[in-house]
Amino acid sequence: DGGITQSPKYLFRKEGQNVTLSCEQNLNHDAMYWYRQDPGQGLRLIYYSQIVNDFQKGDIAEGYSVSREKKESFPLTVTSAQKNPTAFYLCASADQGARVGELFFGEGSRLTVL
Amino acid sequence: KNQVEQSPQSLIILEGKNCTLQCNYTVSPFSNLRWYKQDTGRGPVSLTIMTFSENTKSNGRYTATLDADTKQSSLHITASQLSDSASYICVVSARGGSQGNLIFGKGTKLSVKP
Numbered sequence: 288d289g290g291i292t293q294s295p296k297y298l299f300r301k302e303g304q305n306v307t308l309s310c311e312q313n314l315n316h317d318a319m320y321w322y323r324q325d326p327g328q329g330l331r332l333i334y335y336s337q338i339v340n341d342f343q344k345g346d347i348a349e350g351y352s353v354s355r356e357k358k359e360s361f362p363l364t365v366t367s368a369q370k371n372p373t374a375f376y377l378c379a380s381a382d383q384g385a386r387v388g389e390l391f392f393g394e395g396s397r398l399t400v401l
Numbered sequence: 402k403n404q405v406e407q408s409p410q411s412l413i414i415l416e417g418k419n420c421t422l423q424c425n426y427t428v429s430p431f432s433n434l435r436w437y438k439q440d441t442g443r444g445p446v447s448l449t450i451m452t453f454s455e456n457t458k459s460n461g462r463y464t465a466t467l468d469a470d471t472k473q474s475s476l477h478i479t480a481s482q483l484s485d486s487a488s489y490i491c492v493v494s495a496r497g498g499s500q501g502n503l504i505f506g507k508g509t510k511l512s513v514k515p
Contacts, residue, residue: 329405329490329505377444392444
């Protein structure tokens with residue numbers, strides 16, 4: 288079935304460690320996005336990519352890094368520089384770009400810093 | 402400043418009853434408005450996307466309305482079911498700007514009780 292797969296579903300990290308969240312899509316979408324969701328807040332954009340080997344910072348990119356080496360994959364690394372990394376992370380993709388087309392979300396990855 | 406405000410913040414209704422969720426926005430220039438349903442711990446799923454010229458759009462028991470003049474939208478749920486318990490997120494897209502330019506509301510948490 289076509290869709291977006293995020294892994295792992297749950298992740299625990301000690302302070303000072305980098306962690307990488309995986310996002311894979313088989314929808315043949317050009318655009319991919321990473322959002323962060325905190326309780327009581329709307330989704331906030333971390334990074335997005337409209338084409339392979341290119342990506343743009345979102346509203347809260349500090350402490351995060353991404354790569355887009357393949358159309359299907361858009362991994363997110365949460366670095367030790369991110370001061371409050373505990374959150375629910377959502378990956379999404381869109382055919383024509385999120386501004387115009389429908390946005391499809393993965394099931395999310397919940398990161399907890401111990 | 403582009404903003405999306407949703408009300409109420411939370412709502413409890415009995416199974417079988419109808420309810421209406423509200424979304425007010427100040428996004429300009431307007432491109433489209435979406436409603437998403439997000440089950441607890443899962444990724445959001447699209448319910449409707451409405452452009453400037455659309456006043457009403459239905460998806461099963463979900464009916465969204467849009468008044469572009471007053472910049473208001475509503476999501477009406479008919480004959481609620483226990484499975485409707487979720488957060489409902491209103492998202493507005495602005496014309497122009499970057500592909501990441503979606504403004505998310507904080508959501509309305511709906512609980513349907515038997």
